[in-house]
Amino acid sequence: MKKFVAIYGAPVGAYDEMMKNPDPAKQKEGMDAWNAWMEKHKASFVMGVNAPLGKNKRVTASGAEDKRNEITGITIVEAETLEDAAKIFADNPELKTPGAYVDVMAWVEMPGM
Numbered sequence: 001m002k003k004f005v006a007i008y009g010a011p012v013g014a015y016d017e018m019m020k021n022p023d024p025a026k027q028k029e030g031m032d033a034w035n036a037w038m039e040k041h042k043a044s045f046v047m048g049v050n051a052p053l054g055k056n057k058r059v060t061a062s063g064a065e066d067k068r069n070e071i072t073g074i075t076i077v078e079a080e081t082l083e084d085a086a087k088i089f090a091d092n093p094e095l096k097t098p099g100a101y102v103d104v105m106a107w108v109e110m111p112g113m
Helices: 012-020 024-044 082-088
Strands: 002-009 045-052 056-060 063-067 071-079 101-106
Touching (some): 024 045
Antiparallel strands (some): 002 071, 002 101
């Protein structure tokens, strides 16, 4: 099996909008959907299940600064092919967020590292 990294993303404003008037029933529905999805695909997970991400700093040659980006979390899975790995995320609850996406990429093993 090969490893693949999935990066969850959504427009910054999409989460801001959802948090303006949080609905406890919708939040529970969302968590239930995530729990069901994680249970369905648990055999594929390498690192935990979903690692949500928070605030970030962008580091450049000029230094570090607070920055917001679209990345909301990561998951590492095992699958035979990139296509198989992508199929794992086809029913991911994150995709119900307006503008959300999941980028699935091959984990490249570097010899000697």
